[in-house]
Structure formats: C-alpha cells, structure tokens
Amino acid sequence: MKLINFVLFQFGWFVSVWGAAHQKLPLSMTLVALILLVHIMQASRKKEATILLFIIMLLGSIFDQLLLITNLVTYENQFIDYLVPIWIVAMWGLFATTLNLSLSWLKSNLVLAILFGFIGGPVAYFAAEQLNAVQLTNHFSIYALALGWAILTPICLYIAQKWNGFRT
Secondary structure (H helix, E strand, C coil): CHHHHHHHHHHHHHHHHHHHHCCCHHHHHHHHHHHHHHHHHHCCCHHHHHHHHHHHHHHHHHHHHHHHHCCCEEECCCCCCCCCCHHHHHHHHHHHHHCCCCCHHHHHCHHHHHHHHHHHHHHHHHHHHHCCCEEECCCHHHHHHHHHHHHHHHHHHHHHHHCCCCCC
16 A cells, blocks of 8 residues: 555656646646545545645645745746645645655654655755756755755644544
C-alpha cells in the first residue's frame, strides 16, 4: 500500500506540473482527482481521510498564497493572478495522501521530518521550475521554501495523526 501510495503521489505530482506547464489542466486535474478518490476509497475511515485532505489543502494553499503575494514564487496557469492556482491546491491534496502511508515513518522523528521538509520542499519547487510550471523569482525564494516546508512538514504529520483514515 505504501509503495502504491508513493508511486501515485509521484505520478500525480508530475501530471499536475505537466498540466500547468502545457495548458492541460482539465486532463491533469481529472487524473489527480481520480488519485485522490482512490485514496479515499482505500481508507478504512473515509471521513477522516477526506477531512485530512481538506485540512492539508487549505493549510498548504495558505502557505503558497503567502509565497505568491510576497512575490517569491509565480505559477503557470493561474486563472486569477492574485490567487494560488487550482493545480497547487491539488498537489497539497496529493501530499496529504502520503502523510499516513508512504511518509508515515516521519511521524516518529521530528528532526527527520524537519530535514525532509527543509530539503524536499525546495527540491520539488525547483523541479517544477525546471519543468516550467513555477518560477522562483529571487534568491530568497529557496530560503522561504526551505523554512516554510521545515515548519509545515511536521505540522502536517501531526495533523495526520489526528485524522488518520488508515488507522485500523
């Protein structure tokens, strides 16, 4: 289950970035919605899994909105220039699917969770930039991403413990 979760997350991440960069959002968002639906259907506690998705999508979107309004990041395929695009919101949903499955091992080690966020968050944005889906607008962008993800990753993992749809 954890391996499938990891593969679906990676596929969803790539599809989201590809859709944003190549003006294919309807297709990419349909595929991501299917991944999120499969995740919820696999959960033993569907309500908790769904609530977790929405909490993390909201929390992550607030973070990305702060990056946007401070002009640290710009996004492709924004329908409204001053709002974070739907594909970023969807990617936070994808991230939420990993918290109680493929990333659950981070819950027991705060230092590793912080380091994972500190490195993994900026790497994901840098990769998305290389694929023309985002633009890191200045040299402070990477620092803001590292700090933000170092804080958000353990917070998201903590929230996931409370809303674990895969708890038996």
